[in-house]
Amino acid sequence: MHNLIVISGNSVKECVVCSAIARRRKYITEAKDETTREKLEELSKMPSGLHKYLKNKNRSFIYYC
Template identity: 55%
Template structure:
């Protein structure tokens, strides 16, 4: 039997946001234990918020979906701060930092493009 799919699951931006969550969970498992309620929790929640808001806003009116996408975009910015802190605290290496920056920039562009597309409809 084929599993029922929701429309938002087809969005590339949603799929990319899930990939980011996977990376962040793997990365934060390596953070110091004293960060479990600090940076680890905040980083994970910010990443999850990106996907949740894409999903929650989809299927709504275009203005409403754009509002949720703006919240997702704000969560991307939160993740940028989290990786900056992680780098400054030597929790991640420069190479990982650069990969995260690239991934987050790409996700930001995808969200912004979707917002612009919805504005034209």
Template identity: 55%
Template sequence: MNIAEGKGDSNAQFNRFLNIAKNSAKECVVCSTIAFRQGYIKKSKDLDNRQQLAELLKMIAGLQRFLKEG
């Protein structure tokens, strides 16, 4: 959601929203861990969540590099 909110702004402002999105993704990793530890999800789902979030973080970082270079 943060990415969509910041898209219409300047690159600097958009980068700020991308940083917020990265922090939100990191929070989701913690939430997944807590859900696993509390027994709400299986270990395999926690690992899948972590893998998908790691990929998302890489994509956001790549977009930030692109904006910085452009």
């Protein structure tokens, strides 16, 4: 599961790069790039939040067993 979370985080970073390239090549407007980056920022928090949640859940489970 950890590997999938890492992969998803890296995929979001790749999308940020693709968005920047698209803006520089004028495939998208600067406003669209900003909107995309805001959404990607929100998405980037999800895998790390899930990882922290699962890590804490495992600790709690081990502690109580």
